[in-house]
Amino acid sequence: xxxxxxxxxxxxxxxxxxxxxxxxxxxxxxxxxxxxxxxxxxxxxxxxxxxxxxxxxxxxxxxxxxxxxxxxxxxxxxxxxxxxxxxxxxxxxxxxxxxxxxxxxxxxxxxxxxxxxxxxxxxxxxxxxxxxxxxxxxxxxxxxxxxxxxxxxxxxxxxxxxxxxxxxxxxxxxxxxxxxxxxxxxxxxxxxxxxxxxxxxxxxxxxxxxxxxxxxxxxxxxxxxxxxxxxxxxxxxxxxxxxxxxxxxxxxxxxxxxxxxxxxxxxxxxxxxxxxxxxxxxxxxxxxxxxxxxxxxxxxxxxxxxxxxxxxxxxxxxxxxxxxxxxxxxxxxxxxxxxxxxxxxxxxxxxxxxxxxxxxxxxxxxxxxxxxxxxxxxxxxxxxxxxxxxxxxxxxxxxxxxxxxxxxxxxxxxxxxxxxxxxxxxxxxxxxxxxxxxxxxxxxxxxxxxxxxxxxxxxxxxxxxxxxxxxxxxxxxxxxxxxxxxxxxxxxxxxxxxxxxxxxxxxxxxxx
Amino acid sequence: xxxxxxxxxxxxxxxxxxxxxxxxxxxxxxxxxxxxxxxxxxxxxxxxxxxxxxxxxxxxxxxxxxxxxxxxxxxxxxxxxxxxxxxxxxxxxxxxxxxxxxxxxxxxxxxxxxxxxxxxxxxxxxxxxxxxxxxxxxxxxxxxxxxxxxxxxxxxxxxxxxxxxxxxxxxxxxxxxxxxxxxxxxxxxxxxxxxxxxxxxxxxxxxxxxxxxxxxxxxxxxxxxxxxxxxxxxxxxxxxxxxxxxxxxxxxxxxxxxxxxxxxxxxxxxxxxxxxxxxxxxxxxxxxxxxxxxxxxxxxxxxxxxxxxxxxxxxxxxxxxxxxxxxxxxxxxxxxxxxxxxxxxx
Numbered sequence: 001x002x003x004x005x006x007x008x009x010x011x012x013x014x015x016x017x018x019x020x021x022x023x024x025x026x027x028x029x030x031x032x033x034x035x036x037x038x039x040x041x042x043x044x045x046x047x048x049x050x051x052x053x054x055x056x057x058x059x060x061x062x063x064x065x066x067x068x069x070x071x072x073x074x075x076x077x078x079x080x081x082x083x084x085x086x087x088x089x090x091x092x093x094x095x096x097x098x099x100x101x102x103x104x105x106x107x108x109x110x111x112x113x114x115x116x117x118x119x120x121x122x123x124x125x126x127x128x129x130x131x132x133x134x135x136x137x138x139x140x141x142x143x144x145x146x147x148x149x150x151x152x153x154x155x156x157x158x159x160x161x162x163x164x165x166x167x168x169x170x171x172x173x174x175x176x177x178x179x180x181x182x183x184x185x186x187x188x189x190x191x192x193x194x195x196x197x198x199x200x201x202x203x204x205x206x207x208x209x210x211x212x213x214x215x216x217x218x219x220x221x222x223x224x225x226x227x228x229x230x231x232x233x234x235x236x237x238x239x240x241x242x243x244x245x246x247x248x249x250x251x252x253x254x255x256x257x258x259x260x261x262x263x264x265x266x267x268x269x270x271x272x273x274x275x276x277x278x279x280x281x282x283x284x285x286x287x288x289x290x291x292x293x294x295x296x297x298x299x300x301x302x303x304x305x306x307x308x309x310x311x312x313x314x315x316x317x318x319x320x321x322x323x324x325x326x327x328x329x330x331x332x333x334x335x336x337x338x339x340x341x342x343x344x345x346x347x348x349x350x351x352x353x354x355x356x357x358x359x360x361x362x363x364x365x366x367x368x369x370x371x372x373x374x375x376x377x378x379x380x381x382x383x384x385x386x387x388x389x390x391x392x393x394x395x396x397x398x399x400x401x402x403x404x405x406x407x408x409x410x411x412x413x414x415x416x417x418x419x420x421x422x423x424x425x426x427x428x429x430x431x432x433x434x435x436x437x438x439x440x441x442x443x444x445x446x447x448x449x450x451x452x453x454x455x456x457x458x459x460x461x462x463x464x465x466x467x468x469x470x471x472x473x474x475x476x477x478x479x480x481x482x483x484x485x486x487x488x489x490x491x492x493x494x495x496x497x498x499x500x501x502x503x504x505x506x507x508x509x510x511x512x
Numbered sequence: 513x514x515x516x517x518x519x520x521x522x523x524x525x526x527x528x529x530x531x532x533x534x535x536x537x538x539x540x541x542x543x544x545x546x547x548x549x550x551x552x553x554x555x556x557x558x559x560x561x562x563x564x565x566x567x568x569x570x571x572x573x574x575x576x577x578x579x580x581x582x583x584x585x586x587x588x589x590x591x592x593x594x595x596x597x598x599x600x601x602x603x604x605x606x607x608x609x610x611x612x613x614x615x616x617x618x619x620x621x622x623x624x625x626x627x628x629x630x631x632x633x634x635x636x637x638x639x640x641x642x643x644x645x646x647x648x649x650x651x652x653x654x655x656x657x658x659x660x661x662x663x664x665x666x667x668x669x670x671x672x673x674x675x676x677x678x679x680x681x682x683x684x685x686x687x688x689x690x691x692x693x694x695x696x697x698x699x700x701x702x703x704x705x706x707x708x709x710x711x712x713x714x715x716x717x718x719x720x721x722x723x724x725x726x727x728x729x730x731x732x733x734x735x736x737x738x739x740x741x742x743x744x745x746x747x748x749x750x751x752x753x754x755x756x757x758x759x760x761x762x763x764x765x766x767x768x769x770x771x772x773x774x775x776x777x778x779x780x781x782x783x784x785x786x787x788x789x790x791x792x793x794x795x796x797x798x799x800x801x802x803x804x805x806x807x808x809x810x811x812x813x814x815x816x817x818x819x820x821x822x823x824x825x826x827x828x829x830x831x832x833x834x835x836x837x838x839x840x841x842x843x844x845x846x847x848x849x850x851x852x853x854x855x856x857x858x
Contacts, residue, residue, distance in 0.1 A: 306742075308741070308742065328741065328742065328743075328744040329744050329746060331744075332744040338742060340742055345736075345738060345739075346736075346738045346739050346741075346742045347739060347742070348736070348739060349732055349735040349736045349739055349740075349802075350735070350736070351735050351802060351803075352731070352732070352735055352802075356728070356731070356732070359728070360728070360732050360739075360740070360743040360745065361743040361744050363725040363728055363729070364725055366725075367724065367725045371724070372724040372725050372726060373719075373723050373724055374723055374724060374725060374728065376723075417743065
């Protein structure tokens with residue numbers, strides 16, 4: 001595939017959020033009619049890169065040149081005006097509007113110059129042409145709500161073409177598409193290439209990346225660690241670049257061994273469209289990892305196990321006893337605890353103090369049995385205890401609002417609120433997301449302490465090193481199913497990543 | 513920051529800075545509404561000196577009691593980010609049903625010794641049932657509280673009138689036992705019985721909210737319902753009980769109003785719905801949930817009653833009173849949003 005003139009050049013781009021560097025000196029170039037893949041683990045900086053190009057974030061340092069001119073977008077509108085279209089993972093279409101209205105929503109052509117009357121005829125005509133280009137056979141006035149995910153993706157592309165995009169950014173475009181829709185998307189992308197449109201393609205599905213991209217760039221921890229043309233790359237080489245660094249002593253030693261006594265037994269848990277026939281046993285004093293890509297159903301499974309979401313079939317037992325009804329209350333009564341991945345939305349009362357937050361799940365144990373009157377002195381003392389143990393960075397437990405704490409300290413408060421209940425089975429969903437290395441280490445130590453006391457931990461994480469460093473066994477989930485299990489002595493980043501990604505790759509190979 | 517500004521100011525402006533500091537502290541106080549009431553009271557004193565007479569003060573304090581009791585119930589619902597618009601129709605419905613039990617003009621238990629105890633119980637049961645139904649519709653059917661209770665308001669208002677026509681030739685039910693009437697209007701040693709009722713409700717509500725598990729749950733639900741759910745709080749049950757409490761408080765207010773009027777009437781409380789909600793919100797309880805105190809509600813009710821009384825003493829007609837009241841409430845709301853801005857800055 002011969003490439004045309006250089007259209008985009010990124011030079012030394014850096015970006016930090018709250019003092020944490022997420023992109024470090026990233027440089028690459030993109031040519032007309034070229035498709036490059038951007039791959040990396042979750043949190044490696046791909047999304048930030050795309051968001052900077054799309055005008056959503058501003059870079060701290062470095063420069064971007066677009067067709068020979070400096071490009072400093074002030075917002076998504078600037079990006080669009082410069083001919084850069086960003087197609088997000090969650091599509092941004094209005095389901096209650098028609099295709100044509102969606103395509104033109106940011107600037108309807110008017111009748112007679114400036115009158116605020118939409119020129120319906122013109123937008124229908126133009127939309128029809130655009131839909132032809134992406135092979136969508138619907139009248140332009142069809143409501144987007146009636147289209148499938150794949151068709152919506154194509155409408156997004158039509159929308160990009162409507163503003164004469166020169167570069168299209170795709171963020172995980174195939175996660176919600178069927179195989180046929182994916183093949184269709186690739187066909188359209190091939191046409192874009194012929195028209196000279198450049199594409200940046202972000203995906204976890206490495207087989208797809210190698211198929212559609214001319215070149216691949218690999219990001220790890222905000223650094224561009226490697227890249228090359230399609231022919232130089234294999235899935236294995238990409239994975240080892242993505243996982244990369246040797247890690248030593250990032251994880252505290254744990255000298256306890258898992259017991260043989262089951263703490264949590266999950267049998268055939270199924271909820272259509274979410275998880276399918278999930279069975280496993282989590283033992284006392286064991287850390288069981290749950291690996292998988294985003295959307296593989298890990299968090300959904302944890303929510304089901306804690307009674308937050310329903311399930312149709314299967315059973316959940318704690319310490320050998322089947323839970324007849326599964327609600328947070330019944331789970332907590334059996335000693336379960338659940339650390340949500342959504343700290344802000346579900347983990348904390350942002351507008352409340354540490355005591356109010358940490359005390360919430362265990363209020364009843366501080367209440368007088370007859371009157372319901374809370375023993376506030378004892379509660380405050382226990383919260384202070386657990387906060388000190390977790391090294392929460394404040395001593396104002398009673399009046400400072402948790403929204404004023406840093407992310408790591410907030411996470412410690414969420415953990416603290418469950419520690420007050422002395423959990424026997426602890427479901428941790430991304431316990432270290434968005435916190436710095438030091439706080440991570442402290443959280444790992446807390447996990448080890450719990451395990452030493454006999455607690456069983458289900459550890460969900462998107463960071464492979466973390467799972468390998470912390471877990472006794474790792475389950476791999478893919479599309480709602482458990483697709484593999486790895487034991488500590490045979491842990492291997494690449495193998496686990498392969499199990500997590502394999503199915504979609506196999507699907508792809510089978511369909512071609 | 514404030515200190516730095518004072519230090520850099522010229523000596524001449526020191527007293528101005530001091531005054532500014534005082535105003536800011538006043539505005540930031542969580543008992544702002546009490547200060548506003550006091551300031552308003554002092555401001556109208558030269559115009560209507562009668563307002564400070566012992567009789568007028570006594571009247572104001574007794575007038576506010578039933579309003580306070582309903583407002584206390586409303587506070588519970590607002591804390592869980594709900595709203596209960598049906599309270600005034602609960603007052604009306606409980607009034608006529610309770611009266612139909614007790615009246616000597618052919619009441620179900622008229623002229624028996626059971627009349628008053630069963631009558632009072634009837635009030636409470638009517639309030640509790642309506643509150644339960646409201647809460648059930650909001651939690652089990654997932655309907656928005658504003659719709660559920662608005663429908664309740666309309667439906668019960670009609671039902672109360674229909675019920676009255678079935679029990680009385682006139683538009684109200686009179687002939688209530690003397691001992692019942694005494695709850696609303698009687699007093700001993702100059703202290704009205706209704707004060708003891710309101711005090712009991714207020715103290716119970718305050719302790720319930722500030723000291724018990726149930727109370728902490730309500731605040732947690734109001735701040736972040738999802739987080740409360742994840743923390744094992746029985747969210748639906750707690751919300752249901754908040755509505756039941758609101759219904760029962762409205763019923764207690766109905767007992768006081770009905771006793772005062774000596775008749776059960778289906779238009780009782782018709783005009784006070786917005787007063788109730790305004791009083792609670794002016795006190796400082798948030799319509800968005802998660803924030804509220806009984807003491808604040810007491811302040812809000814006091815504020816409204818003082819305004820009402822002063823305007824009536826001025827001899828204004830009803831529509832002027834309404835307009836003026838709106839203006840004063842608006843002013844209080846502006847001060848409150850100013851205070852939120854200052855709080856954000858700190």
